[in-house]
Amino acid sequence: MKRIFLSLMLCGSIAAVNAQDNSKFEAAMKKNIDQLDSAHAKIMTGDATLMEAEANAFERIGNAEKDKWQPYYYAAYAQVMEAMFIKDKDKVDGLADKATVNVEKAEAFSPNNSELTCLRSLIAVSRISVDPMTRGAQYGMESATLLEKAKSQNPENPRVYMMQGQNLYFTPAEFGGDKEKAKELFQLALQKFASFKPATSVDPAWGEAYTKKLLGTMK
């Protein structure tokens, strides 16, 4: 009797710890996703240090959890954002390489994930800035191909259309950019955002405000 009671107690206690772990994971993720947002605001002013700290924080969560793709997704996201905005172009490839490693880790737990393919496309775009004249064509093509793949993996993912639009929006017309086409894609992305439901509370859910902002610049 004593033994049964004891083992029941222990079981209960382990279950409690597990439940707590999951809520701890969500809490830590949400806290860091919020901080990622503020890091975003800062990076626009040229301060990239917060992005590095956030990438590291997500890597720590990912390494401790071992089987979740989301922490590595955000770590890679933070690194690719830093690569996009960093002034010292010598560092871009290093950051893009780091982000790729994290995407690969995430893909090991979640293969065929449209969000991760979108991130791969962003990594390709980030590499262009090192030398637009020589790299533009190669990585522009790679980014477009990856977005097509992301679309086939999940046609309802609004970030696919947002990024397709973004590529056309920022590419100069003489290199194949097209503002009209970009506008259509942004509008399509907004429709998809309206009906998009992330699978969990820590899945990627960003981009709607940004799409509206870009659309706003075109009236």
Added chain:
Amino acid sequence: MKHLLLLLTTGLLPILAHAQTTTVSGQVTDSKKHPLTGVNIAVQESYDGTTSGKDGRFTFTTTETGDKFLLVSLSGYQDLQIKVSLHGGNESVQLVMKQSANDLRLVTISAGAIEASSKTNTVLKPLDIVTTAGANADIASAIKTLPGAQQIGDKTGLFVRGGTGYETQTYIDGLLVRNPFFTEMPDLPSRGRFSPFLFKGTTFSSGGYSAAYGQALSSALILESNDLPDRSSSSVGISTVGVNLGLQELSKDKKSSYGVEADYTNLAPYFKLVPQDRATTIYPAFWNGSVNYRLKTSRTGILKFYGYLNTNKLGFTRESLEYPGYLELFELHNKSVYTNLTWKERIDDHWRVDLGVSYSTNHDKIKLDTINKREPVNVNNRSDLSQVHVAFSRSLGSFSSLKLGADYQYALENSGYNQYHMNYADHYTALFAESEISLAPRLLARVGGRAEHSTVLDKTVLAPRASMGYKLDQYSQLSVAYGEYYQKPEPDFIRWDHNLDYMRATHYIATYQKIATNYTFRAEVFYKKYHGLVKTVPDTTNGGTGYARGAEIFWRDKRTFRNVDYWVSYSYLDTHRQYLDFPKSVQPNFAATHTLSVVYKQYVPKIKTSFGLTYSFATGRPYFNPNMPVSEFMSQHTKPYNTLGFSANYLTTIRKAFTVFVLSVTNVTGNNLVYNYNYSSDGMRRQEVTPNAPRFFFLGMFMSFGIDRRQEVIDNQ
């Protein structure tokens, strides 16, 4: 009661554990005590941790307890695991990280070589060759803006570090090219035959090159042809000198592609508009056709074929120096074929194979005539080259490698002078072996040799080569190179005298190089000793000697000014040679002591136009004046060479076709460029050697259609 106690302790355990927090702080440095920023510090199996700040310092709190590992990581450094005791209160740690071996091992053998490719850490990109102002998309002309190359505008080829144009050889995918330039004309330079757009990589080596390349005394121009294109496309170009059409078709499975290109160039309209110094008898006209086929034979293998066919003609007269009042005629009809088939494959886990075969033939019919004075002379030259190249390479451990290979060339050199013929054939065989050995994490050595045998010279020689690279930090390295280089004398000497031997050059080079993404600095010193150069007076022998030494600096900067990219090359050259009919050892006519080039490129996004300027300067070159005593041989110098080239490229789209308008002008200011003086044999009259016109203007429009893109347009309608 016992139960209650148990219940209490079990239930309380987590609470107790959470209640105890430890503050961990410290500093991370590298082995030289420099603080490291951005280091990720984590308590094993937990979220707790932080990132080190600018001074390498960090502090964080953790609720973990007991003996745990701190996991410390930063890219470019080896991961670190340190045990810490977490029992509440403060815990202080000093962390020292070591640079990871892989990062330090990225040493490259770079002495003597400047590479243009899309790989990272190269000095130039393939596009730089095309967009250099004043070069008119000619590979050799763009290379002339790099250190080591002379500004020679009256002879064909690349004159490098005191070497003649013949001493620079061109290789495509490892195979020697017998006629990389159009046929040489008297006192006028010829362009290269191959378009820079064919190559994904161009390496200009001004000395110290690998044992894989032979038969070049001074310099190797190493070209690597394109792989499969990203997509199908077609192109059309129209310019002031001609038209061109091209098509590249990529198969659906993206495993193979073929391409066809044709162009026609005719300078008649241009010459009628812009007066030329020499009177034209045949307007220069060129027909060019090429085909290519590329096949991915496996994940690691690629087969490439390139075939080129060209025919051209031109003719002009100028005043005779020898016979005043008469005209000297030069007329050329040329036919040329070049083919190249290569296959690269990984054969097993260790070995890679490179196979190549090539056949080329070049036929020149030249008419020389002092009109109405002497009997015309008909020169009929034909050179054929067939060759096989095989190389096997493998890695030895992670950082060393071995390469073994062989070359066989069969050359037919036929020359006719009116009814007289002087022909010969040569079988040339070479074996080479070379190994890159990682001696220490920062130190890479390349040691090898090349054994060469030519039947026409009936001699076998062994050419040792060695170079070394030492990485100073992430961006900079020191390199040194030594090598022996042999080359057969020019066909025109071998033709007449079969007892000749190889010419030989010994190279010593030391380089410091720093390459970051947006700037490059390179400084090089060299010493080159010539042996066995051809002497023609009193007899034809290998009795000529010579040396060249100098220092070169290259600076390229893309970061200082927005949308501006510029590079500066400076070369100092001290060279003497005693060869041909020279009465004594002197600085030859094709060498200037100081050479400077500044290439400036600026993109103006507002008008979608890029502008380029290239300024070149060289001090005066020695020339031979027969009226001077022998003691004063080649003591006079031409005036300094100064020229400015301009180009503008306007980018736009016309009905979805990417379109570039190109305008370029050489020698914008119209300076009188005097390369040399020719004297009549009695020394009574002389002629300035100058370009055919002070400037060359070019205006062209090039459109390219991506087929995928056209499909997209059709789909959307």
